[in-house]
Amino acid sequence: MEKEERMQENNENMSRRDFLLYTMGAWATVGVGYALYAMYKTWEPLPEVMAQATVEFDLSTVKPGELKVISWRGKPVFILHKTEDMNECPNRTVAGHYTVVIGVCTHLGCIPNWEADKKIWHCPCHGGEYDACGVNIFGPPPRPLDIPPFKLKGNVIVLGEEGPEYKKMISG
Amino acid sequence: MRFIDWLDERLAIRQLIKVMMTEYYVPKNINFLWSFGVLIVLMLVILIISGVFLLMYYKPDANLAFDSVNKTIMMDVAYGWIFRHVHAVGASIMFLLLYVHMARGIYYGSFKPPRELVWLTGYVLFVLMSATAFTGYLLPWGQMSYWAAQTITTLFEKIPFIGPDLVIWIRGHFIVEDPTLTRFFALHVVFLPLLLIIVTAVHLYAVRIVGSNNEDGEPIPKEEKKKKGIPFWPVFMSKEFFVMAVFLTFFFFLVFFHYEFAMDPINFIPADKLQTPPHIYPEWYFLAYYEVLRGFFFSQNLGLIAFVLSMFIAMFLPWLDRSPIVSGKHRPLFQIAFWIFVFDFVFLTILGKLPPTGLYAWLGLIGSIIFFAFFFSLPIISRIERKQLENGGKK
Ligand code: HEM
Ligand code: FES
Numbered sequence: 001m002e003k004e005e006r007m008q009e010n011n012e013n014m015s016r017r018d019f020l021l022y023t024m025g026a027w028a029t030v031g032v033g034y035a036l037y038a039m040y041k042t043w044e045p046l047p048e049v050m051a052q053a054t055v056e057f058d059l060s061t062v063k064p065g066e067l068k069v070i071s072w073r074g075k076p077v078f079i080l081h082k083t084e085d086m087n088e089c090p091n092r093t094v095a096g097h098y099t100v101v102i103g104v105c106t107h108l109g110c111i112p113n114w115e116a117d118k119k120i121w122h123c124p125c126h127g128g129e130y131d132a133c134g135v136n137i138f139g140p141p142p143r144p145l146d147i148p149p150f151k152l153k154g155n156v157i158v159l160g161e162e163g164p165e166y167k168k169m170i171s172g
Numbered sequence: 173m174r175f176i177d178w179l180d181e182r183l184a185i186r187q188l189i190k191v192m193m194t195e196y197y198v199p200k201n202i203n204f205l206w207s208f209g210v211l212i213v214l215m216l217v218i219l220i221i222s223g224v225f226l227l228m229y230y231k232p233d234a235n236l237a238f239d240s241v242n243k244t245i246m247m248d249v250a251y252g253w254i255f256r257h258v259h260a261v262g263a264s265i266m267f268l269l270l271y272v273h274m275a276r277g278i279y280y281g282s283f284k285p286p287r288e289l290v291w292l293t294g295y296v297l298f299v300l301m302s303a304t305a306f307t308g309y310l311l312p313w314g315q316m317s318y319w320a321a322q323t324i325t326t327l328f329e330k331i332p333f334i335g336p337d338l339v340i341w342i343r344g345h346f347i348v349e350d351p352t353l354t355r356f357f358a359l360h361v362v363f364l365p366l367l368l369i370i371v372t373a374v375h376l377y378a379v380r381i382v383g384s385n386n387e388d389g390e391p392i393p394k395e396e397k398k399k400k401g402i403p404f405w406p407v408f409m410s411k412e413f414f415v416m417a418v419f420l421t422f423f424f425f426l427v428f429f430h431y432e433f434a435m436d437p438i439n440f441i442p443a444d445k446l447q448t449p450p451h452i453y454p455e456w457y458f459l460a461y462y463e464v465l466r467g468f469f470f471s472q473n474l475g476l477i478a479f480v481l482s483m484f485i486a487m488f489l490p491w492l493d494r495s496p497i498v499s500g501k502h503r504p505l506f507q508i509a510f511w512i513f514v515f516d517f518v519f520l521t522i523l524g525k526l527p528p529t530g531l532y533a534w535l536g537l538i539g540s541i542i543f544f545a546f547f548f549s550l551p552i553i554s555r556i557e558r559k560q561l562e563n564g565g566k567k
Contacts, residue, residue: 046351069446109329124448124449124450126528127528127529
């Protein structure tokens with residue numbers, strides 16, 4: 001009899017201990033979860049980085065055949081004033097004459113160089129090539145150079161905002 | 173009372189010394205390849221000491237980092253250049269030591285039961301060391317630093333769905349920028365070295381529990397340890413000191429007379445976010461994997477999968493090679509595969525630095541396939557050997 005009682009008591013103790021253990025475990029999981037989340041959040045770009053909002057640029061300053069490079073969100077943006085001898089691509093041409101693309105190779109992120117004599121961008125890293133429209137024509141790049149979101153205000157292009165011209169380009 | 177007794181009463185220090193040193197028996201039938209483990213520990217110590225001294229003048233800031241290394245440490249700090257050259261050459265030689273150490277393990281079957289955990293902890297050390305070298309390489313903020321970080325972080329962009337956001341998260345910016353530098357700095361000087369030290373301790377402890385493997389892969393039961401082995405301390409280490417002396421002579425010869433192999437000239441140009449250097453490549457110790465990435469030139473995704481696989485596949489050796497014959501010394505078939513693999517690794521390393529065009533592209537593909545073929549041949553070789561053993565005696 002005595003023995004049984006003691007066992008029962010033991011069982012009770014065990015379940016009480018289990019209960020404490022589980023609550024503590026759950027509580028600790030919540031704590032660790034939040035700690036990890038906070039750590040994760042610290043690595044996100046700072047507000048000042050996210051706010052590197054928009055850049056404005058006057059397209060008419062680029063002479064025919066000329067390439068200008070401007071910086072948007074730390075990335076180079078190529079602005080090429082196309083000439084007749086370069087290939088046509090109506091749905092990649094901005095304001096009738098310009099190729100506007102993010103100058104970051106779609107392969108591994110190097111910056112392709114404009115080779116004026118061949119009228120192509122050549123990527124120094126693994127030999128990728130893009131034509132004057134920014135379309136990949138050779139090597140490892142999987143897709144054409146990206147077109148940054150833009151809006152047109154007359155001759156001025158605003159990078160970082162999606163205008164109707166941009167939306168039309170992207171959709172078709 | 174002697175000091176050692178005083179310590180012993182409080183820390184059981186004698187027991188610790190016994191387990192780790194005087195009663196850890198190293199088999200007699202080993203060769204000089206077994207001295208590399210201790211050389212790696214030595215190299216880690218050298219890296220940590222030189223790193224701490226670099227840290228005293230290094231400035232982790234995108235505007236200041238380049239000058240703090242190339243002007244302050246290299247030109248102004250007395251003997252600063254020695255510490256930098258020791259650190260850079262040290263990182264490079266560390267990988268040479270690691271590769272020899274690992275190849276030794278593969279050849280003599282040191283990853284097989286009961287040493288799986290020795291192999292796994294060792295592999296974790298290799299991965300940690302690679303991460304340490306990669307993050308450290310960004311710190312001088314030169315052109316090569318910058319573009320290595322830019323391209324390697326871009327790899328994460330290719331992960332389906334989360335990729336594009338993940339890269340921005342890793343960099344803390346749309347491109348590699350100041351936040352990337354400061355977080356790589358924190359990882360490089362605190363977090364990763366700390367993990368390296370902890371995992372090294374576990375690795376060394378694990379070796380002492382299961383005992384060293386030997387040239388013949390012969391298991392040595394407890395009773396025979398004394399007869400078939402020598403105590404790690406003082407006997408093994410007395411020989412090791414000689415190897416260390418020879419190694420350090422070689423190491424400092426490189427540091428003083430041939431450090432340029434670890435100091436890429438392109439990295440003496442400050443990082444320029446708008447201009448990729450005309451030819452970029454990783455440090456020599458990553459070239460083989462880099463070549464696997466480029467090897468599958470017709471498909472970017474295949475290349476990426478192969479790249480990741482090539483870096484981790486060796487971790488699974490204990491489950492790929494289950495041959496009952498432990499040591500490669502007694503496995504003629506395995507020896508052929510092993511040496512092809514070693515030459516292939518060297519071959520890939522050489523190709524990695526050449527332009528990936530024309531014939532080189534195809535050679536890269538072939539080399540990459542051979543790299544994997546080695547690992548996938550192991551289960552087959554194991555099977556053949558098991559059969560041979562079962563039909564035993566026939567030989
Ligand atoms: C444990 C393995 C380590 C490896 C493989 C390693 C590797 C590297 C590499 C490859 C560089 C670039 C070298 C150059 O271009 O000059 C570097 C730089 C640096 N490392 Fe380490 N490192 C290690 C440990 C440490 C430790 C423990 C510290 C500090 C406590 C440290 C502090 C630094 C600093 C401050 C730099 C920048 C200065 C410079 O570039 O010369 N490192 N490391
Ligand atoms: S990054 Fe441009 S081709 Fe690889």
